[in-house]
Amino acid sequence: MHAPLSVVLFTVLSGAGYGLTVLFLLADRLALGGPVGGGERLAAGLTAVALITVGLLFSTGHLARPRRAWRSLFRVRTSWLSREAALALLFYPVAGGFVAAYGLSGWAYTPLVTALAVLTGLLAAATLIATGMIYACVQAVREWHQGLTPVNYLVIGLALGAGVLTLIRAAAGADPAPAAALGAGLLLTAAVTKAAWYAWNAVPGGAGATTATGLSAGPVRLLDSGESAASFLAHEFLHPLAGDRRRGRYYRGLVLLGGFLLPAAGLAVVAWSGSLPWAAAALALAFAGALVERWLLFAEARHAVRLYYGAAERL
Amino acid sequence: MRLGLVIDLDTCVGCHACAVACKQWNTSGTLGPLSDYEPYGAAPSGVWVNRVRSYEQGQYPHSKTVNLPLSCMHCDRPPCVDVCPTGASYKREADGVVLVDDAKCMGCNYCAWACPYGARELDTASGTMKKCTLCIDRIYDTRLPEAERQPACVLACPANARHFGDLDDPDSEVSRLVRERRGYPLLPEMGCEPVNHYLPPRPAAASRPPAAAPAEAGGQGRAAAVQEWANRIVRR
Numbered sequence: 379m380h381a382p383l384s385v386v387l388f389t390v391l392s393g394a395g396y397g398l399t400v401l402f403l404l405a406d407r408l409a410l411g412g413p414v415g416g417g418e419r420l421a422a423g424l425t426a427v428a429l430i431t432v433g434l435l436f437s438t439g440h441l442a443r444p445r446r447a448w449r450s451l452f453r454v455r456t457s458w459l460s461r462e463a464a465l466a467l468l469f470y471p472v473a474g475g476f477v478a479a480y481g482l483s484g485w486a487y488t489p490l491v492t493a494l495a496v497l498t499g500l501l502a503a504a505t506l507i508a509t510g511m512i513y514a515c516v517q518a519v520r521e522w523h524q525g526l527t528p529v530n531y532l533v534i535g536l537a538l539g540a541g542v543l544t545l546i547r548a549a550a551g552a553d554p555a556p557a558a559a560l561g562a563g564l565l566l567t568a569a570v571t572k573a574a575w576y577a578w579n580a581v582p583g584g585a586g587a588t589t590a591t592g593l594s595a596g597p598v599r600l601l602d603s604g605e606s607a608a609s610f611l612a613h614e615f616l617h618p619l620a621g622d623r624r625r626g627r628y629y630r631g632l633v634l635l636g637g638f639l640l641p642a643a644g645l646a647v648v649a650w651s652g653s654l655p656w657a658a659a660a661l662a663l664a665f666a667g668a669l670v671e672r673w674l675l676f677a678e679a680r681h682a683v684r685l686y687y688g689a690a691e692r693l
Numbered sequence: 694m695r696l697g698l699v700i701d702l703d704t705c706v707g708c709h710a711c712a713v714a715c716k717q718w719n720t721s722g723t724l725g726p727l728s729d730y731e732p733y734g735a736a737p738s739g740v741w742v743n744r745v746r747s748y749e750q751g752q753y754p755h756s757k758t759v760n761l762p763l764s765c766m767h768c769d770r771p772p773c774v775d776v777c778p779t780g781a782s783y784k785r786e787a788d789g790v791v792l793v794d795d796a797k798c799m800g801c802n803y804c805a806w807a808c809p810y811g812a813r814e815l816d817t818a819s820g821t822m823k824k825c826t827l828c829i830d831r832i833y834d835t836r837l838p839e840a841e842r843q844p845a846c847v848l849a850c851p852a853n854a855r856h857f858g859d860l861d862d863p864d865s866e867v868s869r870l871v872r873e874r875r876g877y878p879l880l881p882e883m884g885c886e887p888v889n890h891y892l893p894p895r896p897a898a899a900s901r902p903p904a905a906a907p908a909e910a911g912g913q914g915r916a917a918a919v920q921e922w923a924n925r926i927v928r929r
């Protein structure tokens with residue numbers, strides 16, 4: 379499928395922001411790697427809000443009529459896209475309430491502050507899962523329609539957040555080891571769940587040209603698509619990479635190795651040495667890996683429409 | 694009531710008349726313009742909500758050309774409606790027709806992803822999603838003669854390959870056709886429960902004229918002579 383840049387950037391950036399929110403709250407509450415200072419709190423808070431907000435602004439770039447985006451807040455009963463939008467919007471007042479209560483209590487965790495922190499973290503995680511469910515519920519795309527899809531969105535978002543937190547802690551001179559260790563663990567988890575996701579996609583199966591056309595008396599071959607030039611459908615659903623499993627393997631390896639395992643090793647070094655440059659390098663690599671992973675999620679996706687264009691005998 | 698189409702793949706000749714009639718009617722109907730991109734350029738393209746594709750089934754010489762017109766199936770369980778975040782996509786309770794409210798659609802493309810049939814196309818000029826309306830602005834129009842209260846594609850088909858009716862009513866013409874000709878839905882495994890059905894092509898032998906008995910020399914007089922003469926002219 380066509381990979382919209384706006385959606386790729388949105389899911390990676392906002393995902394990292396929500397992940398950072400969850401992990402920062404954890405680190406702050408449990409004082410992982412020593413108590414968190416005021417400057418660090420400000421840096422983490424601003425970074426998280428900036429990542430989330432910039433990502434959300436990117437997401438509107440995918441809409442042909444962005445000024446109607448407000449309408450997407452009300453179909454939460456059926457649509458995961460609507461749920462994601464509503465959760466993302468709800469996040470702001472709740473997170474704001476947490477910060478206000480936290481500040482008013484003199485930066486101490488009173489029961490109210492703790493409750494708001496938990497709610498903020500849950501909302502962030504729920505938004506990540508809702509983003510994943512947008513894809514997982516689409517049965518027409520075999521790759522997306524599996525339980526691991528939202529898991530990957532959650533784990534990768536959290537891993538990127540841990541990477542950002544490591545950088546902030548290291549830059550502030552605090553001990554980045556716990557955050558780095560968490561990040562390394564999350565990246566390894568992402569490598570495992572994403573590898574399983576890829577493995578499931580390699581299993582033959584799914585719909586075929588026979589059921590797509592109902593012509594069962596022999597192999598079905600497209601003679602004429604009836605189009606004078608590439609239509610919306612061809613542009614949207616016929617990405618060349620979708621049929622090219624071998625070229626896809628190269629990018630899948632790149633994601634698993636360069637996007638997850640190498641930065642995990644980098645964060646392991648940080649956990650051991652506390653080095654700031656290593657933290658920055660690992661984070662940059664993890665972000666680049668996530669961007670490729672998100673692009674590949676579209677480019678490799680085999681939508682059922684391909685069957686009608688003779689692009690495949692089977693999905 | 695479940696209104697829909699039954700399309701006969703045995704008689705469809707792949708002339709694209711339905712697609713052109715659809716484009717003509719709907720581009721000036723309630724659906725609003727079906728925009729064209731570069732209509733007079735090198736690569737003309739545009740929005741069509743009914744497309745005809747041609748396939749070859751089997752291996753030559755045991756092959757058959759089958760033309761497959763495809764438009765929205767007005768599914769009973771339409772994923773496109775479920776995923777729509779704005780409520781622009783909806784399915785009518787009364788007759789099951791799936792429509793898009795052009796005033797609400799934000800052009801997010803999500804419904805096009807969710808539809809396994811490629812029945813929805815984003816109009817980049819209007820920024821909204823376009824799809825088959827089953828000619829909702831024809832079929833209930835009492836100013837039209839009753840015989841014309843049918844989708845434009847059905848009226849245009851010169852091979853009478855398209856049939857419109859209520860698939861909930863077991864006595865309707867479309868239900869009878871589906872029953873007698875073993876009509877089937879496309880991609881049933883996607884679970885959308887399409888209302889539209891397709892009638893399979895008859896076996897190759899059934900659609901060929903019976904082989905003529907070898908003509909005896911001068912056997913049938915003038916008729917045979919004309920036939921042989923014609924055969925000689927069109928020989929490849």
Ligand code: SF4
Pocket residue numbers: 764765766767768771772773774791807808809810811812813824885
């Ligand atoms: S054919 Fe596609 S657009 Fe039409 S109702 Fe079914 S899923 Fe929706």
Ligand code: SF4
Pocket residue numbers: 776777778779780781782793797798799800801802803804805821822
């Ligand atoms: S493109 Fe329009 S109709 Fe389709 S899901 Fe988005 S808002 Fe709904």
